Amino acid sequence: MRNILVAAGLLLLAATGRAHALDVFACEPEWAALASEIGGDAVDVFTATTARQDxxxxxARPALISRLRAADLVVCTGAELEVGWMPVLLRQGANSKVQPGSPGYFEAAHSVHLLEVPTRLDRADGDVHAAGNPHIQTDPANIRAAGIALAQRMAEIDPGHAATYRDRELAFRTRLDAAMARWKTEAAPLKGMAVAVQHRSWIYLLNWLGMTEAVTLEPKPGVPPSAGYLAGVIDDLPKKNVRMILYAAYQDPKPSEFVAAKTGIPAVELPFTVGGTDQAADLIAFYDDTIKRLLAHADHH
Amino acid sequence: MRQTRTISAAALMALLAAPTPVFAADDAALQAVRQEVARMRADYEARIQDLEKRLAQTETATNQAATTADEAKKTAEEAASKPDAKPAESNNAFNPAIGVVLNGTAATLHRDPSVYKIPGFSLGSSAKPVDRGFALGESEINMSANVDQALYGNLTVSYARDNTASVEEAFIQSTTLPGGFTLKGGRFKSGIGTLNEQHAHTWDFADAPLPYLAMLNQQYGDDGAQVRWLAPTKMFIELGGEGFRGDAYPANGSANKGVGAKSVFAHMGDDIGKGGEGGSWRVGVSELWTRASNRTIGNDTFYGDDRLTIVDGVYKWAPNGNFADRYVKLQGEYFYRAENGRFNDLTDSTRQQGFYTQAVWQFMPQWRTGLRYDRVWAANPNAALALSTLDPQGQVASRQSVMVDYSTSEFGRFRLQGNLDHSTTKLDPQLILQYTVSLGAHGAHAY
Structure with a gap:
């Protein structure tokens, strides 16, 4: 009897202990990874999407609605990346804590300088984002900046663990800074290299590594290329001294592979976010693997 | 700097070399020359020292300038990496988000849709196939925004081919109630079933399935209030209840002092696998009670109660849960309706059933195809009602549909749909070409 009581007590403790963890709803894997780096055991992170998903x-899956209801903090990219599904979750999730404008709603794009802000807004230009290119996670400097802001936000929502968040964020930032110094050296051979991209999702990566985006396989952002359009691209690539064709793990590699087969320029799959490849297990490994894959194909010529 | 030093050294050497060709005539003159040279040497050494000193000073200044430049660059980089001052998260300033949906069809039907009948059913006014020929479909303007910190508001006005505008939805909804509750009030589409709450332009086929057509006059919406509760569980479990004025078919004319209809519904759903990689699903059961008082359709009148039960389910799957390129969506709903009252002043106790089941497959980016089978049937009414509208006379209405659609983008879609409509005794083959586009605010789609 006593054993049962002790077990029940332990279970209760475990249950209440668990209830104390900050429930984080991360829209994309990179923000889940960042929240875990900062929160450690103090947070319970749910990732709405995987690296294999666009x-x-x-x-707006039912499971996402129920998970949003339980969240203390929503961490998304913002810049309209999630505009096709987050509004439904926010409306149906019946959670006042995480409505836009509340401390529980965090958009990483607000902590960084967005690139490719369109000068004209017209859907004839494809799936343009008014705020700028939302694929900010491909530059570690953006993760660094978002991490500082996120730790502050987490401390605001969960003051009891403020010191944990501050310390863990600082420890992560120290590791990231060391890695960034290393990447700078490692990625030096990539500088000035021209690449083709399948979708315009790499501007932050290219900007970071000093590479240039010479060609886009999509005629307009979000519009799949036709065979005719790709034929024009194939003619164009050698003239522009393009060294590789980049596509994200979630993308259908067919357009990139088609162009690669016709031109002999390698198509390179990049993880795009944490979990995009087997090697990209965490944020540091994500950039490690990205640079490794770029270097592996840069040597080809 | 280096050049200056070279020139000074050359001048000095020239000066030192200069005395050699002088032939000493006398010692005194020689002494004078030596003294002069020594003086000059001292003078130039002083000048060289002075120059070297100035050189050193300039070098220091240059280093300082370089350091300052580095610092300036660093400051500029830091400034560039700092976030821009952006307004807080919102749709657009204080204006509501405005979206426009344009929809139109071109169709060939063998039978005149204006005399459309389903045997055994007393149909509402909208229960008919799409118009023949070119026709403007339901084109709508939607405006929505947060009202304030506690409310959200939404207005949808739709325009039809006959130049009439109607308020499809106009409701306010709570955003900050605790405990997972949401309240909604105004005019809205009921949360029963799967398709009912979705706007018709988001449907996967150009027309409503037969059970919706026959038992809900396309879709059920009315003026009323709704409460929803979302359970605090990892699995999606939602319960809802509604009360309506009771103007819309199968109720009518605000029967029961303006509370002529009510409903309850329950939905549950979840992911299969992490991130829905194995698919996701939602199932539900709903109940709608309506009361009609002198509901007149054609020559038929009805007083009494309707009770409609809907069982619905959706399953979606995409490779890795990535819906961008390819996916499959299976969906079905079953309807059971019991009507009790007086039909044309005769005792009426009819039982009607129906279902539809459909599969949609996006087989490559921008291209989808789908199959649908739908069917409704009515039990034989009392002998007194034989040969009335409610007598199916042994007929069962069914239809087979196939569609292919092509999306120019997320915002534009063209669809070609073929129906083999066996609603009545004679087969009606139908061909429908439809466009649906949306402009303005990027509407998010419900599951």
Missing amino acids: PHQIQ
């Missing part, structure tokens, strides 16, 4: 086109 974050523009997520279904």
